Amino acid sequence: MxxxxxxxxxxxxxxxxxxxxxxxxxxxxxxxxxxxxxxxxGVTDTTWESLSNSMQVLSKVTEKPYEELKKIIAEDPEEMGDATRLEKVNKKLEKKKAYLLVRKGSTIVYIGTDSGETKYVIRQLPKYGEADADAKNGLYLGGNAQVLIKQIDFKYRSGEKGSAFIVTDMKNVIPExxxxxxxxxxxxxxxxxxxxxxxxxxxxxxxxxxxSKMKRAAYNIKEGNLDFEIKPESDDELGQLCSDLEDMRKRLKDSAEEKIQFDKENKELISNISHDLKTPVTAIKGYAEGIMDGVADTPEKMDKYIRTIYNKANEMNTLINELTLYSKIDTNRIPYNFNIISVNDYFTDCAEDLSLELESKNVEFGYFNYVDPEVKVIADAEQIKRVVHNIVNNSLKYMDKSKPIINLRVKDVGDFIQVELEDNGKGIAAKDLPNIFDRFYRTDASRNSSKGGSGIGLSIVKKIVEEHGGKIWATSREDTGTTMYFVLRKYQEVPLNE
CATH class of the missing domain: 1.10.287 (Helix Hairpins)
Structure with a gap:
């Protein structure tokens, strides 16, 4: 909620x-x-309306005493002159929060209370025969009196007028x-x-x-502890905040793990490059010392030493270039230059270059193109050439046949062109095949000098192909050879509307 x-x-x-x-x-x-x-x-028919009206309540409370007093007077008016009788009536009225007051002629002959406020009541008593004076609901006297009176007029036997008053103080509400x-x-x-x-x-x-849960989570994150889980308890704003905090924790954890992996890979890269640079540096140093010590005392030896130094320097340059390219790939700073390229023309030129290079290394090379002449792709010619050369160099690095063979095939596969580079090397084990495009992954853990390499060549290839919108994969059989495949999307011209 x-x-x-x-x-x-x-x-x-x-x-x-x-x-x-x-x-x-x-x-x-x-x-x-x-x-x-x-x-x-002893009242009946009391309602909420009457209960909320103090005058109605007090009027109802004295209804029964009023009727009884009226009956007494009707039977014998002289009872109103009997103090004992009046006292009994007044006792009953006291229980009803009222008192009796009797008037004979113009004189008050009985007062059932000793309150000093009776003088205000006496001053405002209605005269004999006033309209509604004997109504059972009573008459309210305001001013200083603040009482409800019920009046019963009668005549003594002597013919003198008299009145009996039931007086109820309106200043106090009954306790109930x-x-x-x-x-x-x-x-x-x-x-x-x-x-x-x-x-x-x-x-x-x-x-x-x-x-509280988010507070604990924030504290754990601050302390660098990311091995916990925040489960939202509800689907409200706080639940969403918990979910967002959990997403943040996961990203931080992934980022921390990536950083650890990145640091590990960087250390491995430095170790690999240091190891691979050590071999040519040692060779260059050794041959240079040979020249300095006069060991190369013939033109043939001098030429051999200089060529060896040159070749080892080229190996170092290749490693440094590979490291520079890796750095650019890792920061997405490869300078791509995309153009529309004719597939046939491009791969024919590429095959000619490979043929010359591989012929010098006594490697048999085959080129097979099954693509129509008008097929084109959008690609960076230099980077695709790098892809082909990296794959070929990787094949040569692990070649173990006395008669090495490398074949280049270009095929049309619908919306893509597929490039295949096949070799007859020692192949790749099934357990290693899924990992060959990972950075620093090497099927040969021995790192002998004949194979060397930083272990990032195929990861560079994968990055370049994917940046072209393509895909790369491999198939291999041990002791038989490996085939690398990558595809590039065809360029399709969109006809202009006439």
Whole structure:
């Protein structure tokens, strides 16, 4: 789940859940308190609306005492002059959070409370016969009084007017209603705290766990420890970040391994070049000392010594050139010069050069061209020539036959031309064949002076062919010979639209 989705859910949760839970708990508490009020005060049909209205609640609470007082007066108005009787009625009213007040004529004859605020109530008492004064819902007296009164007018036997008042103080809410509001506030606070805690833990687990994992990963990477794995736990932004960090770790590890391999290959190259340079240098030094010491005391010996020095210097030059080319290949700085080349003309010239070179080395050479004259390729003539010569030189290096043979074939294979260079040398073992184009790989581990080489000749060939968009491979049989193949894509002219 994405972090944005988590935040939306968190917002909705922290908004809706408290509302739903508070409403549910409020309904439960209201029902409980309504039941408690009805049971405690003997009222019926109490509703949420009446519960939220203190005047309605207090009016309902004194409904039953009002009816009882009304009945007493109806039976015997003189009871309103009996202090003992009035005290009993007032005791019942006290349980309802109210008190009794009796008026005879213009005089208050009974007050059921010792509160000092009764003077404000007495001042605002309604007159006899005022409209709705005896309504059972009562009459609200504002100002300093702040009470709800229920008035019952009557006449004593003497004919004097009298009134009984049930007075309920509106400044104080009955305990059950007050308790309800306190409970509702507590419920809201608890629900908010619980919801916030649950959401906090949910978001914490969803964010901090992957962050902790990435922190450990970053520390390991900083310390150079790349042998671990970061598994994303979710498909969100942090999961994607874990995946990206894992990709970075893999690349860093691959880069570190490549650097180790590169350093190893460089050391091997230096070792190989040093070894291969040592042989011609030793020979040059020896023959030069022979000349200096006068050993070459005849023109024939002098000529032999000078030619040997020259040949060994050429071997050194070849090794240095190979090393320079390898450096350019490794940094992709080979200066290619691509041109449209006629296959027949190019490989015919190449075959003539090879024929002369191999004839001087007593190697039989065969050239076979099966390509139509109009076939062309886009290639760097110098680099393709280097490919052919490197393959031929590699064949000569490992030639073990008394009558060496090298054949060059050029074939048309659909969209490509295929060049084959076949020799009758000692061949390559099946286990070595897949690795012959790797840098520094040598099937002959002995590195004797007759074969020498840096071990990068065929890797150079592969790089050049692949830079031409081609492919190179080999087949071989031990003690029979090896055939090298490489293909180049044909050049196809695109006709102009008329």
């Amino acid at each position: 994405k972090i944005r989705t988590r935040l939306v859910i968190a917002f909705l949760t922290i908004t809706l859940i408290p509302i739903i839970l508070t409403t549910t708990m409020g309904i439960v508490l209201c029902r409980h308190q309504i039941s408690s009020i009805e049971k405690t005060y 209603v007050e308790e309800l509001f306190v409970d509702l506030i507590c419920v809201v606070v608890i629900v908010l705290i619980a919801t916030a805690f649950i959401l906090l833990m949910w978001i914490y687990r969803g964010i901090m766990r992957p962050l």
